[in-house]
Amino acid sequence: MDEEWWQCNLRELETVNKREETLSNMYANINKQSALPINRQVIELLLRAPNLYECARIVKGEKEQEQEQVVNLAIDVLRSCLQQLELDIQDAKLPELLSLPLTHSNPAVRSLVLGNLLKQLRSQREPKPLPSTELLLYVLDELQQPETQSSVIAIDILNLELTNWLTDSGVQSKLLQLLQRDEMVCCRVYELAVMLAKHSAASLSSVEFILDAALSELDNDDVLLMSSVMEILVPLAEQNHGLSYMERRRVLDIISSRVERIDENPLDALILPSIMKFFGKIAAVQPQKIIAGYPQMLACLFQLLESGDEAMLPTGLDTLANLTSTVQGKLLMHQHFQSAMEQLLRKYSTHLKNLSPPLKIRLLNSLDVIYTLEGMPSSELNTILLGWYECFAGGRQVNHIMELLHTPFPDLQLAALGLLKTLCQYPWGITAVQQTAGAIEFLLSRQQDLDKDVKYLKWQIMQLLSVSSEFTPTEIVRFTAYVNEGPLYQQTVVNIATEGQGSQ
Structure with a gap:
């Protein structure tokens, strides 16, 4: 097909009742020639054709089914064009070529083009900067569109390319304009700034004016906005240079003071889960900073966890797991909050009986993190963990866990066994299993109805028990046989016919 044929068909699109047939012909011919791509000049002609984009426009009030068919065909034609074009990021004509689809009213069109652009950027063996800011400005404009899907793609593109242009006056002006828009747009810009700032201290410095705007949201009366901003800032707080920046801006002090004054503004209770998550994530990488520096936050966390409030517990459980996920975190929690930890773990045993199954699973997973260690524990840490376990279990047996293993919920059984496996990494954990009536029998059983x-x-736990010195040689032989048979071994039942059965 020569260029004149395509020109003729584009003119046909001006007639509404001819659009579906014309688009079908165009789509068929593009794909018919996919083995031998059509002329690049033709593709560029189509991508610049206003008539084609008019077909992709959604007009309210028209017959929906007929309109949908035409819109989908137009998008299919555009998709085929982009697939054959293979966007050249270094092409100076690219912004002009993509200007119509990137400013189109249909989010599906914008999303299609942005998706192809992101794909090309990610496929580069060596990242190459765009030749100008023109295309970036179109992508930045996407952040103010109401649709989420295309804005997510735009943020990914900007994360790859914007660093090279952050000092450009046009880019800075556009970012400042976006910060004057509504909360949704501002939060997208904050998210972009955090993604860029994570890379290095230099990158953070380039977007500091955006981050400062984000931090200003943490001391206002809009608790939902504050909650969203804290969620966005968490990845930055996990970086040393990001946390240093926040400390210079007294972010942790500002947030902590909201907790201390929570009785003065009951609405602040709505942001407690976000605050706990924020501090917990930081504590996972900087336990000394949070555990030793913000006792009021910890006191609030303990109070929240003991309350049994099922709306607040998930975040609280995850936060405690973050606080105690490292060796330093465990030692610091024992050093500064020994009594509170022991009291809370006793409360956990009550929670484990009364909470709904999903929250029991969350609690067991949190305990699993608390007791997990990489490598051998020091004698001090071993004593701490044993003391914590005894508070939770009310002794050294694993009765609490065994009760959960006889429930009809496989997910709950898995969480209970996961914790049991972690406990069996310690000699005292193996002893607890040994001293619990029915525990060894359950682990050795070959119940066919189990997930x-x-x-x-169960088989992994038996592997740990089979190499333990806590059992007799006879028991070890029995355990080893179980392990050698494998986790899914099925016992064969042999029926022996007695004399005379065959004639009955």
Whole structure:
């Protein structure tokens, strides 16, 4: 097909009742020639054709089914064009070529083009900067569109390319304009700034004017906005240079003071989960900073966890897990909050009986993190963890866990066995299993009705028991045989016919 044929068909699109047939012909011919791509000049002609984009426009009030068919065909034609064009990021004509689709009213069109642009950027063996800011400005404009899907793609593109242009006056002006828009747009810009700032201290410095705007949201009366901004800032707080920046801006002090004055503004209770998550994430990488520096935050966390408030517990459980996920975190929690930790773990045993199954699973997973260690524990840490376990279990047995293993919920069984496996990494944990009536029998049983993942975890626990010095040689032989048979072994039942059965 020569260029004249395509020109003729584009003119046909001006007639509304001819659009569906014309688009079908165009789509068929593009794909018919996919093995031998059509002329690049033709593709550029189509991408610049206003008539084609008019077909992709959604007009309210028209017959929906007929309109949808035409819109989908137009987008299919555009998709085929982009696939054959293979966007050249270094092409100076690219902004002009993509200007119509990137400013189109249909988010599906914008999303299609942005998706192809992101794909090309990610496929580069060596990242190359765009030749100008023109295309970036179109992508930045996407952040103020109401649709989420295309804005997410835009942020990913900007994360790859914007660093090279942050000192450009046009880019800075556009970012400042976006910060004057509504909360949704501002939060997208904050998210972009955090993604860029994570890379290095130099990158953070380039977007500091955006981050300062984000931090200003943390001391106002809009608790929902404050909650969203804290969620956005968490990845930056996990970086040393990001946390240093926040400390210079007294962010942790500002947030902590909101907690201390929570009785003065009951609405602040709505942001407690976000505050706990924020501090917990930081504590996972900077335990000394949070545990030793913000006792009021910890006191609030303990109070929240003991309350049994099912709306607040998930975040609280995850936060405590973050606080105690490292060796330093465990030692600091024991050093500064020994009594509170022991009291809370006793409360956990009550929670484990009364909470809904999903929250029991969350609690067990949190405990799993608390007791997990990489490598051998020091004698001090071993004593701390044993003391914590005894508070939770009310002794050294694993009765609490065994009760959960006899429930009809495979997910709950898996969480209970996961914790049991972690406990069996310690000699005192193996002893607790040994001293619990029915525990060894359950682990050795070959119940056919158990979930296969449950069987596998049982088998892994038996692997640990089979190399323990806590059992007799006879028991070790029995355990080793179980391990050698594998997790999914099925016992064969042999029926022996007695004389005379065959003639009945």
